[in-house]
Amino acid sequence: MQSSSTNNKNSKAQQARRRFLQKLGLLGAAADSYTLLELQAKTTASAASGDKRWGLLIDTSKCASGCDACVRGCNTEHGIDASDSDLTRAQWIRKIDLKDKLTGKESSLPVMCQHCDSAPCVDVCPTGASFKRADGVVLVNKHTCIGCRYCMMACPYKARSFIHENLTEQKPSAPRGKGTVESCTLCVHRIDSEQDMQPACAVACTDEAHSAIVFGDLNDPDSNISRQLQSAGGSQIRSDLQLNTGVRYHGL
Amino acid sequence: MCPERAFGLWAILWLLLASGLGHASDEGPIIPPASFGDQCVADTEIMRKQHMSLLNHQRDETVIEGVRGNPFSLVGCVNCHAQKDDNGQAIRIDAEGQFCESCHAYAAVKIDCFSCHAALPEEGFGNTHEVIGLNTPVIAPLAAADPAKHFSHQQRQVLQSHRVAAGPHNQLRGNAALKNIISTHTTEHQRPVNSDTR
Amino acid sequence: MSNPTTYFQPVRTWSGNYLIWMFALVLLVLAGGYCAYHMEHEGHHITGMNNSVVWGLPHVFAISLILAASGALNGATLSSVFGNKLYTPYARLSVVLSVCLLVGGLIVLVLDLGRPDRLAVAMTTYNFRSIFSWNIFLYTGFIAIGVIYLATMLERSLQRFNRPVGALALLWRIVLTSGTGSIFGFLVGRSALDSAILAPLFIALSLVMGSAALALVIPWVSRWQHSSVSLHHAPPTRQSMMKLLLWCVLAVLYFSAVHHVTNLYIAEHRQDEHNVLQGAFAGVFWLGHIAIIATGLVFLQTLRHSGELSSTAWHLLCAVLLIACAMILYTVIIGSQSTPQLLFPDKIITASSFGDAGVPAYRPTSWEWGFGMGGIALSLLLLGLVLRVLPISPTSQS
Numbered sequence: 001m002q003s004s005s006t007n008n009k010n011s012k013a014q015q016a017r018r019r020f021l022q023k024l025g026l027l028g029a030a031a032d033s034y035t036l037l038e039l040q041a042k043t044t045a046s047a048a049s050g051d052k053r054w055g056l057l058i059d060t061s062k063c064a065s066g067c068d069a070c071v072r073g074c075n076t077e078h079g080i081d082a083s084d085s086d087l088t089r090a091q092w093i094r095k096i097d098l099k100d101k102l103t104g105k106e107s108s109l110p111v112m113c114q115h116c117d118s119a120p121c122v123d124v125c126p127t128g129a130s131f132k133r134a135d136g137v138v139l140v141n142k143h144t145c146i147g148c149r150y151c152m153m154a155c156p157y158k159a160r161s162f163i164h165e166n167l168t169e170q171k172p173s174a175p176r177g178k179g180t181v182e183s184c185t186l187c188v189h190r191i192d193s194e195q196d197m198q199p200a201c202a203v204a205c206t207d208e209a210h211s212a213i214v215f216g217d218l219n220d221p222d223s224n225i226s227r228q229l230q231s232a233g234g235s236q237i238r239s240d241l242q243l244n245t246g247v248r249y250h251g252l
Numbered sequence: 253m254c255p256e257r258a259f260g261l262w263a264i265l266w267l268l269l270a271s272g273l274g275h276a277s278d279e280g281p282i283i284p285p286a287s288f289g290d291q292c293v294a295d296t297e298i299m300r301k302q303h304m305s306l307l308n309h310q311r312d313e314t315v316i317e318g319v320r321g322n323p324f325s326l327v328g329c330v331n332c333h334a335q336k337d338d339n340g341q342a343i344r345i346d347a348e349g350q351f352c353e354s355c356h357a358y359a360a361v362k363i364d365c366f367s368c369h370a371a372l373p374e375e376g377f378g379n380t381h382e383v384i385g386l387n388t389p390v391i392a393p394l395a396a397a398d399p400a401k402h403f404s405h406q407q408r409q410v411l412q413s414h415r416v417a418a419g420p421h422n423q424l425r426g427n428a429a430l431k432n433i434i435s436t437h438t439t440e441h442q443r444p445v446n447s448d449t450r
Numbered sequence: 451m452s453n454p455t456t457y458f459q460p461v462r463t464w465s466g467n468y469l470i471w472m473f474a475l476v477l478l479v480l481a482g483g484y485c486a487y488h489m490e491h492e493g494h495h496i497t498g499m500n501n502s503v504v505w506g507l508p509h510v511f512a513i514s515l516i517l518a519a520s521g522a523l524n525g526a527t528l529s530s531v532f533g534n535k536l537y538t539p540y541a542r543l544s545v546v547l548s549v550c551l552l553v554g555g556l557i558v559l560v561l562d563l564g565r566p567d568r569l570a571v572a573m574t575t576y577n578f579r580s581i582f583s584w585n586i587f588l589y590t591g592f593i594a595i596g597v598i599y600l601a602t603m604l605e606r607s608l609q610r611f612n613r614p615v616g617a618l619a620l621l622w623r624i625v626l627t628s629g630t631g632s633i634f635g636f637l638v639g640r641s642a643l644d645s646a647i648l649a650p651l652f653i654a655l656s657l658v659m660g661s662a663a664l665a666l667v668i669p670w671v672s673r674w675q676h677s678s679v680s681l682h683h684a685p686p687t688r689q690s691m692m693k694l695l696l697w698c699v700l701a702v703l704y705f706s707a708v709h710h711v712t713n714l715y716i717a718e719h720r721q722d723e724h725n726v727l728q729g730a731f732a733g734v735f736w737l738g739h740i741a742i743i744a745t746g747l748v749f750l751q752t753l754r755h756s757g758e759l760s761s762t763a764w765h766l767l768c769a770v771l772l773i774a775c776a777m778i779l780y781t782v783i784i785g786s787q788s789t790p791q792l793l794f795p796d797k798i799i800t801a802s803s804f805g806d807a808g809v810p811a812y813r814p815t816s817w818e819w820g821f822g823m824g825g826i827a828l829s830l831l832l833l834g835l836v837l838r839v840l841p842i843s844p845t846s847q848s
Contacts, residue, residue: 047318047319048317048318048319065801085495085500086803086804087500087501087502087805087810088494088495088500088501089501090501091501091803094802094803094804095801095802095803096793096794096801096802096806097799097800097801098794098797098798098800099798100797100798101797101798106800107797111793120637120638120639123577123579124579124580124581124582125577125580125582126572126576126577126580126582126583126586127571127572127575128575128577133316133317133318134317134318135318137318139315141315142315143312143315144568144571144575145564145565146563146564146565146566146568146571146572147563147564147565147568148563148564148582149504149505149564150580150582152501152504153504153505153634153637153639153640153643153787154637154638155639156638156639156793157639157791157793158793158804158805158806160501161501162494162501162504162564163493164493164494164495164499164500164501165492165495166367166492166493167367167368170368170370171370172327172330172369172373172374173327175368175369175370176368177368178367178493179493179494179565180564180565181564188318189320192319192320193320193321237793237794238793241638364567
């Protein structure tokens with residue numbers, strides 16, 4: 001099931017683990033009298049691989065104005081409370097309704113982190129907490145985020161939220177807390193864990209029978225998303241900035 | 253960690269321990285027993301001494317490299333170690349006297365992990381081990397709705413491997429031996445939030 | 451050449467004036483500290499800042515202090531690098547003021563972080579692609595150079611290094627101010643800011659703010675010293691400072707004009723310009739500029755007639771300059787965040803939950819004011835304490 005390259009990654013991770021254990025052995029006082037229980041066997045998931053590039057294709061012709069299923073799906077998945085002020089609450093996805101200046105054509109679409117290839121937020125982050133994973137997902141490492149909000153200044157899409165209040169009752173799978181910046185993670189906790197898991201927004205959209213959000217590997221020419229991009233095309237928001245976004249829009 | 257700092261920490265801990273500050277006796281901290289499993293994710297001794305570096309390592313591996321399903325998941329710690337009150341409601345693991353807090357209060361350590369991370373077990377976790385038939389459900393990031401479905405075959409094998417025979421240790425303890433462990437282990441682990449992220 | 455020899459002494463008085471000042475400053479610092487603590491504890495929702503205006507009033511205070519710090523070094527560099535003897539009595543004061551202002555500004559900047567407790571992370575992990583990271587070095591370096599520079603003034607044996615260190619300090623601070631300007635200057639996402647002109651604008655602002663701050667601090671200090679030195683030196687220095695300020699004011703006006711006029715000609719920036727020139731920020735924008743222009747005109751007039759300003763008028767005008775520059779910074783920093791980011795140039799936005807059609811006005815809360823004022827008070831408190839310990843204040847020996 002796994003491609004050879006992910007196996008490669010896997011064994012690399014295991015090597016790293018072995019090194020780590022060696023280090024532990026050196027460091028730990030009398031560590032040889034202890035054993036970590038079969039640690040080697042426990043690497044169950046492989047590291048994010050550079051062979052993949054996760055992305056979304058959003059078909060605006062299928063996206064309905066007034067429908068915010070994706071937003072709700074995202075909020076539920078990550079335990080985001082949508083009842084606070086629009087100004088200060090986290091909005092990983094927001095729905096925008098548009099009207100063309102020339103033709104008057106109306107459209108509606110969700111905007112979230114566009115997972116840029118050359119992401120301005122990653123460039124400006126002083127501590128390197130904003131980073132791009134090998135598989136193209138742009139994340140905040142909240143363990144090193146100091147909450148300076150420079151990335152929010154830099155983001156052309158206004159896709160990031162700062163947590164303005166103490167939070168309680170977070171989901172175990174989605175740690176979030178005051179004083180750090182966050183944004184769409186493409187549901188890494190889902191897509192990493194299991195084959196064929198989709199981000200919550202895509203699932204919610206499909207459940208609503210719109211199927212306007214397609215998730216997949218942009219590097220795999222046979223993936224659903226790549227085939228749809230091939231046939232129907234997809235543009236980037238603010239393509240003038242040449243950020244090579246991982247989120248593409250059809251019918252914009 | 254620089255030697256001066258390590259020494260400073262050591263000295264502070266020493267002082268605290270010597271004076272038994274804030275504790276009725278110098279029997280060591282009273283640590284609530286684990287709620288699940290008969291074995292921790294690694295040898296207990298190692299867990300006591302090294303859980304910080306293990307957690308840190310896994311943290312970076314998960315967040316930065318996207319490696320999931322390793323044993324030292326914070327979610328796992330909470331799942332197994334959070335207590336239930338008399339009504340069967342889970343108690344926050346960072347509440348006073350609870351697993352993480354008991355020891356840390358004794359050692360004068362403060363952690364901020366649970367300002368973000370859930371301090372309560374995953375929803376429906378209580379049933380998880382029955383559903384899968386395991387004693388030690390370690391990692392269940394997705395287990396909320398239908399845990400059985402979300403574990404991969406590999407993960408299940410890992411879970412199985414935790415069923416290493418080990419005597420039940422789940423009594424409440426005032427463990428004097430811990431004092432030594434706490435005071436000797438501190439020198440070598442890396443700090444949680446900084447330095448080792450690169 | 452007719453200058454009386456200048457001696458330097460620590461402030462020795464415990465007189466009412468010093469004590470009252472220090473006491474008031476301590477109170478302000480405590481109040482500011484409480485505001486900062488409250489903000490950290492409750493989260494930033496008690497401020498006017500939000501996910502659109504992510505940097506608010508505390509940043510304006512912090513950047514003002516940092517710019518003033520860089521500019522305050524003027525006195526010292528004019529004296530030791532350019533050999534302008536008029537400034538020599540104030541060279542030490544200028545360096546100390548500069549370092550104190552920088553420390554105050556940095557503390558405000560740090561306490562405004564979401565997680566100030568992770569300062570250690572900021573100091574140990576760097577992303578060298580980030581201008582912010584470079585600025586951390588520039589700021590700490592500036593403090594170090596300031597201290598060495600001061601040492602070359604205090605310590606006779608180090609005096610021969612005074613000039614080279616002064617030159618280094620001059621260079622460093624120009625880089626530092628450009629760096630601070632560049633924090634804002636390369637944000638492709640914010641059309642109002644995406645402009646290289648911000649770096650020189652910030653340099654000009656820093657020169658005005660720093661010189662004005664020095665001018666304001668001189669009488670403060672000499673009153674404590676009970677000395678007549680300010681009378682000896684005041685008139686020529688004041689005229690020369692006026693000249694200096696006039697040039698800097700012109701520079702500010704020039705760069706600001708270039709910044710805004712070019713923006714008017716860049717189609718995608720026009721919305722931002724509208725917001726600044728006519729919208730919610732028009733008041734602050736125009737008041738700031740008019741105040742600067744008016745002050746400049748008064749200086750020009752005074753210099754032309756080689757007349758002298760009364761002390762009160764001079765200090766009042768310096769204060770006006772400081773505030774006006776801060777107002778200009780306010781329009782740059784907050785104005786730029788108050789326009790919606792243009793995602794869809796050919797479309798009208800009919801609905802959005804997140805200010806894509808228009809960002810609601812930012813209103814700083816009293817927590818932010820208290821916090822910012824606390825930062826200024828901290829700088830002055832530090833200054834007062836250093837002056838007590840080290841021979842900084844000039845006196846013409848009795």
